Amino acid sequence: MKTVEFWFDPASTYSFLAAARMDSVAANHPGVEIVWRPFLLGPIFKAQGLDNSPFRIFPAKGKNMWRDMERQAKRLAIPLRVPDDAAMEAFPRNSLLAARTAIVALAHPWGHDFVRAVYAAQFGDWLDIADPAVIGGILQSLGQDPEAILAQAQSDAVKAQLRDNTARAQALGVFGAPSFTVGYELFWGNDRLEQALEFASEAA
Amino acid sequence: MKTVEFWFDPASTYSFLAAARMDSVAANHPGVEIVWRPFLLGPIFKAQGLDNSPFRIFPAKGKNMWRDMERQAKRLAIPLRVPDDAAMEAFPRNSLLAARTAIVALAHPWGHDFVRAVYAAQFGDWLDIADPAVIGGILQSLGQDPEAILAQAQSDAVKAQLRDNTARAQALGVFGAPSFTVGYELFWGNDRLEQALEFASEAA
Numbered sequence: 494m495k496t497v498e499f500w501f502d503p504a505s506t507y508s509f510l511a512a513a514r515m516d517s518v519a520a521n522h523p524g525v526e527i528v529w530r531p532f533l534l535g536p537i538f539k540a541q542g543l544d545n546s547p548f549r550i551f552p553a554k555g556k557n558m559w560r561d562m563e564r565q566a567k568r569l570a571i572p573l574r575v576p577d578d579a580a581m582e583a584f585p586r587n588s589l590l591a592a593r594t595a596i597v598a599l600a601h602p603w604g605h606d607f608v609r610a611v612y613a614a615q616f617g618d619w620l621d622i623a624d625p626a627v628i629g630g631i632l633q634s635l636g637q638d639p640e641a642i643l644a645q646a647q648s649d650a651v652k653a654q655l656r657d658n659t660a661r662a663q664a665l666g667v668f669g670a671p672s673f674t675v676g677y678e679l680f681w682g683n684d685r686l687e688q689a690l691e692f693a694s695e696a697a
Numbered sequence: 698m699k700t701v702e703f704w705f706d707p708a709s710t711y712s713f714l715a716a717a718r719m720d721s722v723a724a725n726h727p728g729v730e731i732v733w734r735p736f737l738l739g740p741i742f743k744a745q746g747l748d749n750s751p752f753r754i755f756p757a758k759g760k761n762m763w764r765d766m767e768r769q770a771k772r773l774a775i776p777l778r779v780p781d782d783a784a785m786e787a788f789p790r791n792s793l794l795a796a797r798t799a800i801v802a803l804a805h806p807w808g809h810d811f812v813r814a815v816y817a818a819q820f821g822d823w824l825d826i827a828d829p830a831v832i833g834g835i836l837q838s839l840g841q842d843p844e845a846i847l848a849q850a851q852s853d854a855v856k857a858q859l860r861d862n863t864a865r866a867q868a869l870g871v872f873g874a875p876s877f878t879v880g881y882e883l884f885w886g887n888d889r890l891e892q893a894l895e896f897a898s899e900a901a
Contacts, residue, residue: 541755541757541758551745551872553745553870553871553872554745554872554873556870557870557872557883557885560882560883561884561885561889564892666757666760666761667757668755668757668758668761669758678764679761679764680765681761681765684888685765688768
């Protein structure tokens with residue numbers, strides 16, 4: 494069975510679209526296993542000399558991204574609230590806690606639901622995913638024990654796992670999110686999800 | 698009749714794909730008129746604080762771009778030679794002469810063929826499109842008089858037209874190429890060609 498690694502940062506807008514579509518697109522490729530890999534874009538941007546998201550550094554790019562997200566979300570029937578100026582200023586959110594909690598969540602059957610709920614809270618309701626109360630509320634809505642899961646998310650093992658994920662993403666050439674890798678073959682962007690799965694299917 | 702403006706820089710890799718696909722995709726939208734607008738990315742990158750193509754400034758992004766171009770060209774059955782290191786260093790080419798000549802060419806029925814031939818010479822054969830002999834050779838292969846067309850391309854009127862195109866692209870929020878605009882609605886990237894045409898069709 495061929496594996497596609499799905500690299501996402503919980504603060505990444507286009508990763509939101511990819512996470513929303515992933516399970517239904519993957520259903521077309523039953524011979525391909527998808528492994529969800531939370532990682533942090535921050536250190537990867539920094540290594541490229543970028544001290545913020547390219548969507549903040551380059552305003553024209555950022556403006557088009559939000560308009561494009563609005564169009565893509567509408568096509569996919571995904572609730573998205575287009576940010577006002579204040580919300581725009583808060584982008585991108587600090588995604589450290591969400592990424593660590595995702596690592597814990599993805600070891601459980603409700604992991605994909607957790608990731609999608611994080612994106613929905615962030616880009617649908619403009620909640621701050623750096624706030625433990627927000628992440629705790631999502632865990633509770635999924636029938637989980639917020640305190641136990643959040644404690645696990647802050648364990649040394651999980652912290653190390655997230656650092657390893659980010660380092661491996663970078664070693665694979667990941668420079669943005671979402672990215673999809675099949676071995677050393679890298680596909681960048683929500684628009685390449687289908688091609689990544691086709692590539693894995695054909696290689697299988 | 699609704700108009701889509703197709704903004705391309707002759708040195709832009711993904712504009713190559715869009716130019717190659719344009720006429721056949723446009724055929725699916727007979728109610729939409731496509732206007733080809735050559736412009737220069739250089740001044741637009743500079744205005745964003747970038748002194749070169751993002752594909753050169755960010756090596757991981759550039760490396761993935763070439764691999765992705767290779768995959769997309771294969772899917773579209775477009776000849777593309779993946780650059781060796783020396784060719785990579787020569788990217789992006791100075792596209793001033795090619796853009797000016799495209800402005801002249803696009804007033805003629807052979808204009809689209811000219812643009813496609815410029816991309817084929819550049820990314821298929823790795824010729825320097827800044828060389829008048831290369832552009833002249835393309836004109837000759839299209840049955841045109843190289844001297845007469847190149848003289849027209851260097852006229853004040855054409856120089857001013859290219860500056861105007863670039864200024865208008867920037868005013869419309871264009872930050873990369875290819876871009877497609879329908880009025881003030883901006884779509885960025887070869888992957889958005891279909892959605893731009895659909896948008897124009899629905900607005901018609």
